[in-house]
Amino acid sequence: MSALRIAVSLDCFLLLYCLLSLLVETVWRPLRTLQVAQQSVATILFGLRILPVLASLIITFALVVPSFQLLPINESMGAIPVALGVCALLWIACGFFRAFAAQSRTTRAVTCWLEGARPLIVNANSTAATFQSRRESPPLIVVGVRRPRVLVSESTVALLTPDELRMALRHEHEHMKSRDNLKRLILVFCPFPGMARLESAWSQAAELAADDAAVSDQRDALDLAAALVKLSRLVPVTTPPVCSAGFVAGSVSQRIERLLAWDEASKARRVHIRTWFVIPFAVALSLLLTVAHRPVLAFTHEITEWLVR
Amino acid sequence: MNNILRLLLASRKIRLGPLEETILFAIWQQPDGITTRELRDRVDVGRAYITIVTTLNRLRKKGLVDRIAVEGTKVVTFRYVPRYTMAEVERDVASNAIRQLLGLDVAGPLLLSRMVEEISKHDAEMLDELGRLVDEKRRKDQSSNANITGIFCSVCTAPDRLFSLVSNRLEGCMIGAVSESKNLAPKVGKVFIVAKLPGPMVAKEFQLLVKHKLSKLNGQEKTWEQR
Numbered sequence: 323m324s325a326l327r328i329a330v331s332l333d334c335f336l337l338l339y340c341l342l343s344l345l346v347e348t349v350w351r352p353l354r355t356l357q358v359a360q361q362s363v364a365t366i367l368f369g370l371r372i373l374p375v376l377a378s379l380i381i382t383f384a385l386v387v388p389s390f391q392l393l394p395i396n397e398s399m400g401a402i403p404v405a406l407g408v409c410a411l412l413w414i415a416c417g418f419f420r421a422f423a424a425q426s427r428t429t430r431a432v433t434c435w436l437e438g439a440r441p442l443i444v445n446a447n448s449t450a451a452t453f454q455s456r457r458e459s460p461p462l463i464v465v466g467v468r469r470p471r472v473l474v475s476e477s478t479v480a481l482l483t484p485d486e487l488r489m490a491l492r493h494e495h496e497h498m499k500s501r502d503n504l505k506r507l508i509l510v511f512c513p514f515p516g517m518a519r520l521e522s523a524w525s526q527a528a529e530l531a532a533d534d535a536a537v538s539d540q541r542d543a544l545d546l547a548a549a550l551v552k553l554s555r556l557v558p559v560t561t562p563p564v565c566s567a568g569f570v571a572g573s574v575s576q577r578i579e580r581l582l583a584w585d586e587a588s589k590a591r592r593v594h595i596r597t598w599f600v601i602p603f604a605v606a607l608s609l610l611l612t613v614a615h616r617p618v619l620a621f622t623h624e625i626t627e628w629l630v631r
Numbered sequence: 632m633n634n635i636l637r638l639l640l641a642s643r644k645i646r647l648g649p650l651e652e653t654i655l656f657a658i659w660q661q662p663d664g665i666t667t668r669e670l671r672d673r674v675d676v677g678r679a680y681i682t683i684v685t686t687l688n689r690l691r692k693k694g695l696v697d698r699i700a701v702e703g704t705k706v707v708t709f710r711y712v713p714r715y716t717m718a719e720v721e722r723d724v725a726s727n728a729i730r731q732l733l734g735l736d737v738a739g740p741l742l743l744s745r746m747v748e749e750i751s752k753h754d755a756e757m758l759d760e761l762g763r764l765v766d767e768k769r770r771k772d773q774s775s776n777a778n779i780t781g782i783f784c785s786v787c788t789a790p791d792r793l794f795s796l797v798s799n800r801l802e803g804c805m806i807g808a809v810s811e812s813k814n815l816a817p818k819v820g821k822v823f824i825v826a827k828l829p830g831p832m833v834a835k836e837f838q839l840l841v842k843h844k845l846s847k848l849n850g851q852e853k854t855w856e857q858r
Binding site for chain 2: 351352357519540541544547548551552554555575578579582
């Protein structure tokens, strides 16, 4: 009985996830052209990417599971719900495995690159952990999820002027501030076919957002562009792990062209969409669900049984 | 861009008429979107409003453009945006080209290595061009910001000592000090260090130098004014 309940809940989660993912795949494209700051574009794209998994989890735990606790289950549903439930379990296990593998690959890479590395202090105000690696590491990279570190190769330090290095590090520190490595790990956890383009668009928006946040005047923009040109010439020695944000990433030519056309006035004009705007909607939805709890659960129960039958 | 457009259409097996092609090309040049009215005003399009609307609808059905509603004061207008960005189109075209190449009987390691060589050459040329643009912009920026006059106002125990420590340290700068007490060597007091600097880079260097020397003399930085 309870196994069937769990199976139906898992089915509902999987079906919702697939439906919402297909919906997101269809509607996300026009959002790239929103006239807002790149930081907001990146937030919206990432929000859309994780919306299917987040919404499916919330609906399953807030509605589907309680509905099967309160109301009796139709036992004549056959073997389909159980088979689908096994698929859902396999999908979840696969997500955990992918995330675990990505995390352990990252840890191994960090341990290797940090061997004999020494702390690098470029800016006294910066508190971020920055190391100059002696091993063959990527030119400049922020790596790790729980304790992200910025790693700079010896060739990068030799190649860039102090100002260019300062700007390149500031760009990486912006990736750290926006927890981009954690976001990459989350994306690894919830794969879906056809989402690669949305992920790639998010990745590019995150790069542009880090550029925008790092640059404060025309001179900074030129220093960052010069650092990008110089480091793009370096041949990568290793493939960076998933939980990392390299400095030379995304469309480099687009980034350099934007930096060359940098304008203080246009930066100030760009609209920022704050993430806390969603809080009132979430509170309103929770209140609505609390008030209409019983009828909503009954409706969910009916819909779920119809879906998995 | 026209060549890329043709390649994209060929790879997706889409046929376009001359007007459809012109309009799609015009939309591509405006990644933020373009309205029907703006399209009509373009010399290269030069067709009636209703013809453009019909063509745009056809392009939408073929999945090449999207439209976004913009709330106006009286009516709702639509902005047409390309469904695929330039980067996506480039990636698509490149993937198709490589797939076709690999499908050839002659495709072997030599062909692939030649391809990689050509791509590396193209990348290096593009980076050279971008590097040249950065250098050019830097030179322009320095020349337009030349001769910045900065006034550094500070309070320290030995302004005369600070002045002697700072002056003659930066090439091409004219640095002078003015004390509030009209005595250039007061024991404690406010001192204004006036510097004529050749550009913003030197201005930042100058600021750092003064800050460093001030910390040695137990002084406090007050203001930095750039004129």
